[in-house]
Amino acid sequence: MIKHHPKFELLKSFVEGDLPASLAAGVAIHADFCSICQQHIDLLTEQVAEMSFEQQATDKLFIDDQRQSYPPASAHLDDMIAQITASDALASTQRTAAPVTMSFKGTQYQLPNALRNMSLGKIAQIGKLSRARVQLDEGKIHTSLLHIAAGGSIPEHTHKGFELTLLLAGSFADAAGEYVPGDFIMLDQRHQHQPATEAGCLCYTVVNDALHFTQGINKMLNPIGSFIY
Amino acid sequence: MLAMDSRLLSRQSAVRSSSMTNEINHSQLCQWLNAIALDRDKAAFTALFRFFAPKIHAIAYGKLNSEALASEVVQDTMSKVWRKAHLFDDSKGAVTTWVYTIMRNVTFDFLRKMKANKEDNLSDDIWPLAEPLSSEEESFKDHLQNRNLQGVLATLPESQQQVVKGFYFLEMSQEQLATHLNLPLGTIKSRLRLALGKLKTKLGENND
Ligand SMILES: [Zn+2]
Numbered sequence: 001m002i003k004h005h006p007k008f009e010l011l012k013s014f015v016e017g018d019l020p021a022s023l024a025a026g027v028a029i030h031a032d033f034c035s036i037c038q039q040h041i042d043l044l045t046e047q048v049a050e051m052s053f054e055q056q057a058t059d060k061l062f063i064d065d066q067r068q069s070y071p072p073a074s075a076h077l078d079d080m081i082a083q084i085t086a087s088d089a090l091a092s093t094q095r096t097a098a099p100v101t102m103s104f105k106g107t108q109y110q111l112p113n114a115l116r117n118m119s120l121g122k123i124a125q126i127g128k129l130s131r132a133r134v135q136l137d138e139g140k141i142h143t144s145l146l147h148i149a150a151g152g153s154i155p156e157h158t159h160k161g162f163e164l165t166l167l168l169a170g171s172f173a174d175a176a177g178e179y180v181p182g183d184f185i186m187l188d189q190r191h192q193h194q195p196a197t198e199a200g201c202l203c204y205t206v207v208n209d210a211l212h213f214t215q216g217i218n219k220m221l222n223p224i225g226s227f228i229y
Numbered sequence: 230m231l232a233m234d235s236r237l238l239s240r241q242s243a244v245r246s247s248s249m250t251n252e253i254n255h256s257q258l259c260q261w262l263n264a265i266a267l268d269r270d271k272a273a274f275t276a277l278f279r280f281f282a283p284k285i286h287a288i289a290y291g292k293l294n295s296e297a298l299a300s301e302v303v304q305d306t307m308s309k310v311w312r313k314a315h316l317f318d319d320s321k322g323a324v325t326t327w328v329y330t331i332m333r334n335v336t337f338d339f340l341r342k343m344k345a346n347k348e349d350n351l352s353d354d355i356w357p358l359a360e361p362l363s364s365e366e367e368s369f370k371d372h373l374q375n376r377n378l379q380g381v382l383a384t385l386p387e388s389q390q391q392v393v394k395g396f397y398f399l400e401m402s403q404e405q406l407a408t409h410l411n412l413p414l415g416t417i418k419s420r421l422r423l424a425l426g427k428l429k430t431k432l433g434e435n436n437d
Binding site: 047049050081116 | 252253269271274275278279280281282284288292303304307308309311312313315316322323325326328329330333334336337340341344345346347349350351352354355356357387391394395401409410411
């Protein structure tokens with residue numbers, strides 16, 4: 001059973017589109033495994049949407065901002081409507097892309113849909129560890145697919161910033177216990193851990209190796225407070 | 230039909246006369262979107278555009294801090310509404326949720342373009358538009374009581390549903406809800422009390 005879930009504040013930032021792609025994908029992957037969080041996300045989306053489109057909310061925004069109200073000219077608006085409706089093309093029903101797979105140490109893994117269009121680096125190996133970077137170009141935030149072969153472990157380490165480990169396949173254990181696919185494990189520098197796997201596992205990891213967060217992320221993390229523990 | 234119309238009218242004027250609430254006319258939005266889907270109805274699209282565009286613009290401006298980019302988000306979002314209207318399924322959620330998802334995704338891809346200089350358009354993979362209902366149904370499968378509660382919950386006014394869902398399903402505190410919904414704590418408390426009163430009565434009825 002999945003025991004580790006994203007905190008509420010993280011789900012909320014996810015719904016509002018305020019997380020970096022790395023963490024947003026992490027939450028999306030977890031929700032694929034976890035119907036409880038998926039349900040929370042659906043409800044939150046409904047609520048946030050409702051609030052976003054209440055007249056009052058945006059009226060207030062305009063007043064607060066002292067900005068010219070939208071649109072600048074109604075001719076512009078009519079143009080936009082005409083331009084959009086001029087096309088009769090319908091969007092196709094669904095993306096039908098085949099699932100992306102990747103092979104680590106001879107085992108083929110199907111990757112989560114959230115990663116479908118992310119570019120993946122070559123696999124680098126040290127002993128029982130194999131790592132492929134997910135090339136998101138998010139500055140100090142590094143995202144990877146990390147495979148630990150059977151009997152392997154990650155040497156004891158501490159974190160600067162945060163470390164998200166999302167188990168995709170297999171299982172591993174540390175001092176805190178056993179983890180199953182879907183477990184969303186968020187750690188910070190106060191934690192030390194040494195995960196080890198008996199049968200091998202594949203993880204999605206997001207690590208912020210910087211001492212300080214970038215402005216945007218800091219904003220997101222600050223209200224969370226106890227988010228990293 | 231006439232009765233329906235007059236009920237809608239009275240609901241609208243009730244909303245207008247109340248300064249506290251500003252409820253969205255979901256059935257009207259749904260009618261417009263369905264008219265686009267079925268008839269490619271440009272008048273309905275214009276109406277939908279006039280409802281959503283200013284709000285999308287304001288929200289996108291808040292995130293992108295540029296009039297030009299906010300305008301592009303409006304254009305992209307509303308183009309998708311026009312081209313994807315036939316994919317909207319009103320049994321799966323409100324029009325506002327559907328449009329919000331499109332807008333959030335478009336804005337996310339714009340932000341990524343700005344910040345990471347990447348045009349990889351990841352949003353539709355992270356937040357797929359057509360949410361499968363199956364997972365939701367599965368999670369309720371073993372909770373008949375829960376399902377029953379959902380049905381009764383749906384009969385409450387939107388404003389009360391929000392509070393009940395936030396409090397019981399998302400386990401938010403009343404204070405958190407007040408902040409989240411931008412309402413006075415007193416309003417949250419009274420909505421919750423009203424809603425619970427109704428729920429008790431209705432669930433009692435159903436258990437007979
Ligand atoms: Zn969960």
